[in-house]
Structures are given as structure tokens and as C-alpha cells.
Amino acid sequence: MADPETVLLAAGRGGIPISVVKARDWEAFRRQLAPDMRRWCESNGFKSQPGRLLALPGAQGLLRQVVVGDAEEPDAFALARLCRSLPEGIYALSGGLSKPELFALGWCLDAYRYDRYRKASSVGPRLVCPGGVDRAEVLRAAAASGLVRDLVNTPASDMGPDELETAALALAKAHKAKIAVISGKALERGFPMIHAVGKASPRLPRLIDISWGPSRAPRLTLVGKGVCFDTGGLDIKPASGMALMKKDMGGAAHVLGLAQMIMSAGLKLRLRVLIPAVENAIAGNAFRPGDVLTSRKGLTVEIGNTDAEGRLILADALALADEDAPDLLIDMATLTGAARVALGPDLPAFFTDDDWLADEMLRQGLAVNDPVWRLPLWRPYGRLFESSVADLNNAGESGFAGAITAALFLRRFVQKAKAYAHFDVFAWTPAALPGRPRGGEAQAMRTLFEVIRSRLAG
Structure with a gap:
């Protein structure tokens, strides 16, 4: 990926000005242009139409100024498309936006490229950090998003449990955090469901445990689903269902990205990150439909479907x-297709019993252009994953309310945490949007950072 520091330059230097002009302000703006520039706008039929761009030429054919109509769209990253429309050079926002920090972040996010398996692309147009914008904050968010995207975009051949552990080790080392890993048969005693899901793969399952910060500070624990590839197990997925299963470790990528933001910001809290990392493979020793597993908590779980494996490893963690x-306890997972059917690929679902936490999630999500949506922990739906032979069934027989029943299943394993939220994320952008290139995507991470900063560290 392009280093955000090379994309967003420090304030105080010059650049080709970008003027964002609302349609209602166009006449006043046009009148202050030099006569030749007014004629250029007229000959191009430019009247500051929303989202339309016009390059104003200077001496010797050089670019003098860029004028763009205010997009007037609900997406605050709408003007980030400039990052792909403009020629290489250094640009500076000359005003016209109420949230220049989101313009700068959108620019950095849109500049992202995944070039691991091909020749690296050029940096492209660069932006001088707008005045009054905290460049370090923007870079922190952009770098964390880049980490999530890189991890999710990497194919499973190069991002198995070993490589996910390596990424966690690198993050821990960079921030002087402690890390411990339990793997293979050692999981059987304390984490039997993690072991059961991952034992069929030659790449050993493991539990990654990172801790950072003073022990007496407010305690935050992040749990991320790390299924590095999901065949569906013996309830095998069709080929179309496996096509994007490299991203099934997206929850783990998210908690690593969020942890990076927290540690680099030096928030005053005690952070713990738990990642159960497995590959749900098929072999003679794979767990089966109808098996009964005993969880770390002691609850027994009948396997209704081996393709509902994510909730099993999350339950132990x-x-x-x-x-x-x-x-505060938060888990993040690419858990259910039902959440995508309900909310689509752009809007992550979250579940919590804490109304203050839910309201703050919604508020901060809109403020930082990282929206989320609350779905209910509707307790009566617990009947949908009852079992006649065990305490719970991991899938149940009904296809109804799949995102809710998955959240309720996980909720059964949380009792002591003072507040808990479960996030069901897609971790992928199917078609490029401003600030969101096609591919792996960080969702709800910036929202969570702001909520955590306000609730626990500020």
C-alpha cells in the first residue's frame, strides 16, 4: 500500500489549489477569476455542478487551479474521487468544505493500492494537509485501515494462522506489548472448540493473546474471528461460496487495526486482544454435523452445521x-450472510444491551463517516438454536434471523463484562466507492476508536 505519510504532506507548503464551490456560490466565485479563466469556464460549460471537476490551465500549459462542484452527497468521502482523477502533483485544499479532515482521510484511503503481487503503482497525486486538520490523527486512521485491507486482501495461501500470528507479533513488537500464543493440541484442554474447528488443517489452530497498557487502567478486550479460510467443513460450501473466504479472518484484521490505533494514540487503558486463528478444512479428523462439543465455559454445543464455525471459536475466546x-468487551467477525442481506455490504450490524453504547456508536459513526447500525438481541429467538441433546445448537434448523441468533449464541458466553458489543462486518467493498477501493475494507473501526476514547480513555 502507499504510505499515507507520502500521500498526505505536512501543512505549510504550497500546492495546486483545489477550490470546492457550491452551486449557489458559483457566480461570486466566477467573478473573482481572471478574465481568461472566466472564459475557460464558460467554454467548458462549467457552472459548479455537483461533483464535476474543471482544471484551469496556467502559463506554459501547467495546471494552475482545480475547481470542483461540491458533491452535496451524504458520503463525506465523495470528493476523495479527486485522488484518482487528478494528474500526479501536489495539491492543496483552498477552502469550501465544512469537514476538511474527512476530505484528507478520504484522499488517503482512496490512494490505497494492494500491490503485493504486481509492480507497485506510483504514489499518484498528493495532498497538503489542510489547515486546522490534525495530520497525525488522519495518518493513524489511514494506516490502520491499510493494515486491515492488506491482511484481508492477502490470499489464504499467504495468510494462514502462521502468517496471522506473524502480523500480531509485529504489531506487539512495534508497541512493546506482550503476546502469548497457544497452538495445536495444547488448545484441547482450555479451548476445545477452537481446537475442534482447526484440527483438520495442517496449519495448526491457535489462540493469540496480546496485552498492553497499565494493569490498573480501564480494561478493554477485543476479540476477532480469525478463520483464515473457510471451506465450510464437511458441510462444504459451493465454489461460489468459497471465492471470498480469504476474508473470513476479517474480524481478526479489524481488532489488530483497532489495537494499532489505540496503542499508537497512547490511550490510557488496559488493552487485551484475543484472536482465535484457524482454517476450517476437510480431512478425516474434521468435526462433523451432529457432534457435541464442550466449550471452555462448560456449555455443550451440538453441531448443526460445520459452516457455522466462527461462532464456535469466538465462544471459547x-x-x-x-x-x-x-x-468493555467487543468482538468483531465476518459472521453471517444474514447481516449482509439485512444491511448490505456497506453498513455493519452491531448488537449490544447497552443503550448508551449503542447511541454513541450511531453518533460517532455518522461523525467520522464510518456508519454502523444496531440490530436487536431479541431474546425470544434463543429458541431457534435450542438442542435436544446439548445446551445449544450452533446453527439450529430455522433459517430465520440468522444475524440475531448468531449474536444471541455469542451472548451466552458473556456474563461478567460490564459492557459488551458484537459487530458483524463484511470487511469487503464489492465495487469501488470514493475512499473505498474494491477489496478488503475496514468497517466500524474508526467509530469504535472514537467510542473507546470517549468512554474509557477520556
Whole structure:
């Protein structure tokens, strides 16, 4: 990926000005242009139409100024498309936007390229950080998003449990955090469902445990689903269902990205990150439909579907997290297709019993252009994953309310945490949007950072 520091330059230097002009302000803006520039606008039929761009030429054919009509769209990253429309050079926003920090962030996010397997592309147009914008904050968010995107975009051949552990080790080392890893048969005693899901793969399952910050500070625990590839197990997916399963470790990528933001910002809290990392493969020792597993918490789980494996590994990790009674416990997972059917690819679903937390999630999501939407933990739907032979069934027989029943299943493994939220994210942009190139995507991460900063660290 392009280093955000090379894309967003420090303030105080010159650049080709970008003027964002609302349609109602066009006449006043046009009158202050030099006569030749007014004629250029007229000959191009430019009247500051929303989202339309016009390059104003200077001496010797050089670019003098860029004028763009205010997009007037609900997406605050709408003008980030300039990053792909303009020629290489250095540009500076000359005003016209109420949230220049989101313009700068959108520019950085749109500049992202995944070039691991091909010749690296050029940096492209660069932006001088607008006045009054905290460049370090923008770079922190852009770098964390880049980390998530890189991890999700990497194919499973190069992003298995080993490589996910390597990424976690690098993050821990960079921020002087402690890290411990339990893998293979050692999982059987304390984390039997993580072991059961991952044991059929030659790449050993593991539980990654990162801790950082003073022990007496408010405690935050993040749990991320790390299914590095999901065949569906013996309830095998069709080929179309496996096409994007490299992204099934998107929850793990998200908590690593969020942890990077928290540690680089130096928030005053005690952070713990738990990642159950597995590959749901097929072999003679794979767990089967109808098996009954005993979880770390002691609850027994009948396997209704081996393709509902993410909630199994999360359940063991959540049980461990809950034993510490953290002030806030959050899990993130690419968990259900039902959430995508309900909300589409752009809007992550979240579930919580804490109304203040839910309201703050919604508010901050809109403020930082990282929206989320609350779905209910509707307790009566617990009947949909009842079992006649065990405490729970991991899938149940009904296809109704799949995102809600998955969240309720996980909720059964959390009792002591003072507040808990589950995020069901897609971690992918199917078609490029401003600030969101096609491919792996960080969702709800910036929203969570702001909520965590206000609730626990500020």
C-alpha cells in the first residue's frame, strides 16, 4: 500500500489549489477569476455542478487551479474521487468544505493500492494537509485501515494462522506489548472448540493473546474471528461460496487495526486482544454435523452445521475474555450472510444491551463517516438454536434471523463484562466507492476508536 505519510504532506507548503464551490456560490466565485479563466469556464460549460471537476490551465500549459462542484452527497468521502482523477502533483485544499479532515482521510484511503503481487503503482497525486486538520490523527486512521485491507486482501495461501500470528507479533513488537500464543493440541484442554474447528488443517489452530497498557487502567478486550479460510467443513460450501473466504479472518484484521490505533494514540487503558486463528478444512479428523462439543465455559454445543464455525471459536475466546470482567468487551467477525442481506455490504450490524453504547456508536459513526447500525438481541429467538441433546445448537434448523441468533449464541458466553458489543462486518467493498477501493475494507473501526476514547480513555 502507499504510505499515507507520502500521500498526505505536512501543512505549510504550497500546492495546486483545489477550490470546492457550491452551486449557489458559483457566480461570486466566477467573478473573482481572471478574465481568461472566466472564459475557460464558460467554454467548458462549467457552472459548479455537483461533483464535476474543471482544471484551469496556467502559463506554459501547467495546471494552475482545480475547481470542483461540491458533491452535496451524504458520503463525506465523495470528493476523495479527486485522488484518482487528478494528474500526479501536489495539491492543496483552498477552502469550501465544512469537514476538511474527512476530505484528507478520504484522499488517503482512496490512494490505497494492494500491490503485493504486481509492480507497485506510483504514489499518484498528493495532498497538503489542510489547515486546522490534525495530520497525525488522519495518518493513524489511514494506516490502520491499510493494515486491515492488506491482511484481508492477502490470499489464504499467504495468510494462514502462521502468517496471522506473524502480523500480531509485529504489531506487539512495534508497541512493546506482550503476546502469548497457544497452538495445536495444547488448545484441547482450555479451548476445545477452537481446537475442534482447526484440527483438520495442517496449519495448526491457535489462540493469540496480546496485552498492553497499565494493569490498573480501564480494561478493554477485543476479540476477532480469525478463520483464515473457510471451506465450510464437511458441510462444504459451493465454489461460489468459497471465492471470498480469504476474508473470513476479517474480524481478526479489524481488532489488530483497532489495537494499532489505540496503542499508537497512547490511550490510557488496559488493552487485551484475543484472536482465535484457524482454517476450517476437510480431512478425516474434521468435526462433523451432529457432534457435541464442550466449550471452555462448560456449555455443550451440538453441531448443526460445520459452516457455522466462527461462532464456535469466538465462544471459547469470549469465555476467556469474560473471565477478566473487562469494562468493555467487543468482538468483531465476518459472521453471517444474514447481516449482509439485512444491511448490505456497506453498513455493519452491531448488537449490544447497552443503550448508551449503542447511541454513541450511531453518533460517532455518522461523525467520522464510518456508519454502523444496531440490530436487536431479541431474546425470544434463543429458541431457534435450542438442542435436544446439548445446551445449544450452533446453527439450529430455522433459517430465520440468522444475524440475531448468531449474536444471541455469542451472548451466552458473556456474563461478567460490564459492557459488551458484537459487530458483524463484511470487511469487503464489492465495487469501488470514493475512499473505498474494491477489496478488503475496514468497517466500524474508526467509530469504535472514537467510542473507546470517549468512554474509557477520556
